[in-house]
Amino acid sequence: MTQNVRVRFAPSPTGPLHIGGVRTALFNYLFAKKHRGTFVLRIEDTDQNRYVANAEQYIVDALNWSTIPFDEGPGKEGAFGPYRQSERKDIYQKYAMQLVENGKAYYAFDTAEELDIHRKNHEEKGKTFIYNWHNREKLNNSLSLQSQEVEKRIANGDKYVIRFKTPTNQILAMQDMIRGTIKIDTNTLDDKILFKSDGMPTYHLANIVDDHLMEISHVIRGEEWLPSMALHVLLYQAFGWDTPEFAHLPLILKPTGKGKLSKRDGDKAGFPVFPLQYTNAQTNEVSSGYREDGYFADAFINMLAFLGWNPGTEQEIFSLEELIQAFDIQKIGKSGAKFDVDKTKWFQHQYLIKKSDEQLAKLFMPLLEEKGIATNLNHVAKVVSLIKERATFVQDFWALSDFFFVAPKDYDAKAVKKNWKEDTSNLMQELIVVLNDISYFSSENIEQIVKTWITNKEIGFGKIMQPFRLSLVGALKGPHLFDIAALLGKEETIARVENAVKSL
Numbered sequence: 372m373t374q375n376v377r378v379r380f381a382p383s384p385t386g387p388l389h390i391g392g393v394r395t396a397l398f399n400y401l402f403a404k405k406h407r408g409t410f411v412l413r414i415e416d417t418d419q420n421r422y423v424a425n426a427e428q429y430i431v432d433a434l435n436w437s438t439i440p441f442d443e444g445p446g447k448e449g450a451f452g453p454y455r456q457s458e459r460k461d462i463y464q465k466y467a468m469q470l471v472e473n474g475k476a477y478y479a480f481d482t483a484e485e486l487d488i489h490r491k492n493h494e495e496k497g498k499t500f501i502y503n504w505h506n507r508e509k510l511n512n513s514l515s516l517q518s519q520e521v522e523k524r525i526a527n528g529d530k531y532v533i534r535f536k537t538p539t540n541q542i543l544a545m546q547d548m549i550r551g552t553i554k555i556d557t558n559t560l561d562d563k564i565l566f567k568s569d570g571m572p573t574y575h576l577a578n579i580v581d582d583h584l585m586e587i588s589h590v591i592r593g594e595e596w597l598p599s600m601a602l603h604v605l606l607y608q609a610f611g612w613d614t615p616e617f618a619h620l621p622l623i624l625k626p627t628g629k630g631k632l633s634k635r636d637g638d639k640a641g642f643p644v645f646p647l648q649y650t651n652a653q654t655n656e657v658s659s660g661y662r663e664d665g666y667f668a669d670a671f672i673n674m675l676a677f678l679g680w681n682p683g684t685e686q687e688i689f690s691l692e693e694l695i696q697a698f699d700i701q702k703i704g705k706s707g708a709k710f711d712v713d714k715t716k717w718f719q720h721q722y723l724i725k726k727s728d729e730q731l732a733k734l735f736m737p738l739l740e741e742k743g744i745a746t747n748l749n750h751v752a753k754v755v756s757l758i759k760e761r762a763t764f765v766q767d768f769w770a771l772s773d774f775f776f777v778a779p780k781d782y783d784a785k786a787v788k789k790n791w792k793e794d795t796s797n798l799m800q801e802l803i804v805v806l807n808d809i810s811y812f813s814s815e816n817i818e819q820i821v822k823t824w825i826t827n828k829e830i831g832f833g834k835i836m837q838p839f840r841l842s843l844v845g846a847l848k849g850p851h852l853f854d855i856a857a858l859l860g861k862e863e864t865i866a867r868v869e870n871a872v873k874s875l
Contacts, residue, residue, distance in 0.1 A: 376408025377588050383415045384426035387649035388433045391623045394675045399591050400439040401698040412444030414455045433646040438668050451585040456577050463572035466580050467533045467565050475609040478531045479512040501561045504539045533566035545604050548618035549703050555601045579606045591618045621679045624707040632710050642712045665764035670722035674715050679708040688721055720763045728752040734765045744776045757850040778867055779845025786847045790837040796872045806865050814857040842871035
């Protein structure tokens with residue numbers, strides 16, 4: 372790719388960033404980094420009615436946590452700022468006027484009431500009202516009015532919008548990097564408003580002007596923008612500008628595969644659809660986030676990359692650097708990508724077991740401190756090494772390992788009934804003697820000596836192993852029994868067996 376690659380992620384600050392938005396940002400980031408390009412964040416805040424005060428900071432925090440930071444944007448000013456559309460307001464009118472002067476757009480004075488009457492008339496005849504080539508010269512605009520009348524109305528301060536004059540009788544052939552050639556008959560398009568009566572541009576005009584002025588080379592965005600592609604390409608042509616390359620990403624679908632993934636799906640099934648937890652300032656409603664639910668950022672990003680993209684190999688675990696190297700926009704599918712809760716947890720588990728015992732111990736230590744448990748990193752790392760294969764999140768560690776830090780006070784009633792028989796206490800007393808005689812208290816050594824003793828006694832292994840585990844853990848759970856004993860140490864192991872004998 373010879374041109375200078377510049378891509379942009381352009382969210383509206385109207386609430387928290389959905390994972391669909393994060394995936395769009397990720398694919399833009401991967402594409403930019405793959406081609407040594409620039410990843411731009413632009414905040415599209417022209418819709419002031421829906422603006423949410425903390426949403427922009429949330430977007431920035433979410434991208435940073437997801438390890439896909441932008442190169443240029445608010446607070447990281449480059450040569451193409453400002454990066455908030457509200458700070459670029461004065462730019463757009465000039466371009467709207469340029470289109471009017473070149474006969475590519477026109478003033479429309481139709482009031483909301485007038486347009487409503489036209490809509491109703493059409494509905495009565497079973498038709499749909501579209502403001503375009505077949506009626507624009509009969510409506511209240513600068514195409515149907517004399518130029519003096521138009522000037523007089525503008526001078527009088529009459530309200531108007533500027534509409535795009537869609538070309539007629541043209542089959543527009545457009546290229547999409549994911550979907551190939553898309554053809555559209557321009558006669559089916561309406562004359563979209565480019566500039567509103569309040570002096571603000573619509574999304575369509577601002578978007579095109581900003582992409583041009585920021586020298587955006589590739590527009591990679593969600594499938595929901597496909598219907599706007601024709602207008603955007605026609606606007607580039609109307610201005611006489613080079614058109615960027617377009618790529619429209621497939622939707623992220625509900626776990627059922629039917630319909631677009633929404634916040635409600637997450638609420639219903641108990642999984643997050645936002646990268647970070649979000650509190651709605653008006654309702655105080657809290658939405659869960661991947662970070663707060665205990666997911667690692669790298670696992671989250673790896674999962675997102677596979678929603679719609681496939682490297683074409685068996686490999687599923689990719690570091691961010693590997694994703695950049697492997698990323699190919701041609702390998703993004705056209706059809707929607709089904710969100711899979713179990714697969715998301717699988718990615719998290721893979722990343723958890725890949726981390727070193729010491730890294731995980733450092734993450735586990737604050738949870739232990741909260742519970743008032745005084746211990747050391749070395750010991751916690753040893754505990755983690757025995758339990759991490761069964762965990763998905765760091766917060767699972769306590770339930771899997773509490774017995775390493777606190778001796779059992781209660782014993783699983785079902786397990787006791789099944790495994791603690793009349794002769795069990797006597798056998799446990801004998802086991803205490805055996806344990807007492809072991810000088811080197813390693814897992815292998817304890818196992819060999821205890822199993823030899825059981826074999827010599829000619830009793831079933833279950834008669835010793837199950838009550839022994841119950842004594843140490845309080846239930847029939849946990850890692851390898853002799854690993855538990857070795858980590859607890861000789862004194863604590865014997866004390867726990869003695870306590871079980873007394874209690875049971």
